[in-house]
Amino acid sequence: MPADLTILDTWFDRAGVRKDARLVVDEGEIATKKFFPDHVVPHLCHPLVTARSDTVRRYLAAQHLYQWLRFTERFEVEVVLRTVQVIADGVSGVDLNKRMRRYAMKICVDEQYHALYSVDVADQVENLSGIAALPFDFGPHLRHIDGVAEANQGYTKLVKLLQVIVFETLITSLLQDVPRDEDLIGVVRDTVRDHAADEVYHHAYFAQVFKELWTQLDPPDKRAVARLLPEVIVRSLRPATRSAELALGAVGFTPAQVDAVVAESYAADSVMDGIRFAARRTIGLFRKCGVFEVPGAREAFIAAGFADPGGGGVAALDGIDDIRAAIQGLR
Numbered sequence: 576m577p578a579d580l581t582i583l584d585t586w587f588d589r590a591g592v593r594k595d596a597r598l599v600v601d602e603g604e605i606a607t608k609k610f611f612p613d614h615v616v617p618h619l620c621h622p623l624v625t626a627r628s629d630t631v632r633r634y635l636a637a638q639h640l641y642q643w644l645r646f647t648e649r650f651e652v653e654v655v656l657r658t659v660q661v662i663a664d665g666v667s668g669v670d671l672n673k674r675m676r677r678y679a680m681k682i683c684v685d686e687q688y689h690a691l692y693s694v695d696v697a698d699q700v701e702n703l704s705g706i707a708a709l710p711f712d713f714g715p716h717l718r719h720i721d722g723v724a725e726a727n728q729g730y731t732k733l734v735k736l737l738q739v740i741v742f743e744t745l746i747t748s749l750l751q752d753v754p755r756d757e758d759l760i761g762v763v764r765d766t767v768r769d770h771a772a773d774e775v776y777h778h779a780y781f782a783q784v785f786k787e788l789w790t791q792l793d794p795p796d797k798r799a800v801a802r803l804l805p806e807v808i809v810r811s812l813r814p815a816t817r818s819a820e821l822a823l824g825a826v827g828f829t830p831a832q833v834d835a836v837v838a839e840s841y842a843a844d845s846v847m848d849g850i851r852f853a854a855r856r857t858i859g860l861f862r863k864c865g866v867f868e869v870p871g872a873r874e875a876f877i878a879a880g881f882a883d884p885g886g887g888g889v890a891a892l893d894g895i896d897d898i899r900a901a902i903q904g905l906r
Contacts, residue, residue, distance in 0.1 A: 801872035805879030
C-alpha cells in the first residue's frame with residue numbers, strides 16, 4: 576500500500592462531508608461579485624458577447640455557473656459513482672485488496688456529497704439572484720463519453736473504469752484559478768476549493784488503481800487500452816456546448832450568431848490545447864507506468880492530437896504534497 580494512500584484512513588476526520596459546514600451564499604455578494612471568471616468560459620470572451628450589456632453578460636455567466644454545477648452533479652452520479660461502486664464491490668475487473676475497496680466506499684460518499692452541494696449552491700444562487708436556470712440535460716454528453724464503450728463491447732467495463740481514472744487524475748486550470756479569484760462570489764470559490772481538497776486524495780487513489788490495473792493486464796489488453804486511452808481522454812474533456820447555445824439564444828442572439836460564437840469560441844485547436852493542458856499529469860502517469868512502451872501507443876496518442884506523449888513532458892505526481900501543490904497551482 577503506497578504510504579500516501581494511508582491518508583484515506585483518516586477520512587472520518589478529514590473528508591469534506593465529515594468536517595465542513597454547509598456552503599452558503601452571501602446575499603451581499605450576489606449583486607456585487609461575478610458568478611464565474613470570464614477567462615475560463617470561452618464564449619464569454621467572444622467579441623459579440625463582450626459588446627453586449629453588463630446585464631446580458633451577467634446572465635450568461637450565471638447560466639454557465641448553473642451548467643457547471645449541474646454538470647458536476649450529474650457527472651459525479653452517472654459516471655464516477657457507477658464505477659467507484661463496482662470498485663468497492665470488488666467487481667471492477669481490477670484485483671484490489673480490501674483496504675483499497677474500502678477506500679473506494681469512502682470516495683463514493685465524497686462524490687455524492689460533491690453532487691449534493693453542487694445542486695444546493697445552484698439552488699441558492701438561483702433563488703437569491705433571481706436569474707432562473709435554463710434546463711440542463713446531461714444525456715447527450717453521457718452518450719458522447721460512453722461512445723467509446725459502446726464501440727468496444729468487449730471492453731465496456733474497462734473503458735468506464737478508464738473514464739474515471741482519467742477524470743480523477745486531471746488537473747484543470749479551473750481548479751487552480753477559481754479559489755484565488757477574489758472577484759467571484761465566495762461560495763463559488765469555496766465550492767471549487769472544497770472539491771479540490773478531496774480531489775487531492777482521489778487523484779492519488781486513482782493513480783494507484785491505474786498502476787494496479789496496468790500490471791494485471793495481459794499484452795493484448797494492454798495494446799487495447801493504449802489504443803482506447805486517447806479517445807477516452809478527448810471525449811471526457813471535450814466541452815459540451817448545448818448549454819451555451821441555449822443561454823446565448825435566450826438573450827437574443829440569432830441562430831446564426833449563436834453558431835458563430837460557439838464555433839469560434841470552441842474552435843478545435845483551442846479545445847485541444849485545453850485538453851492537453853488538463854491531461855498532462857494523467858499522461859505523465861501513463862508514461863511512468865509504461866503505456867508508451869506498448870507498440871502503437873505513442874502513434875495513437877499523436878494521431879489524437881497529443882504531441883509525442885512517450886517522450887519528455889510533465890511527470891506524474893508521486894505524492895500527496897505534489898498533487899496538492901499542482902492543484903493549487905504552486906508548481
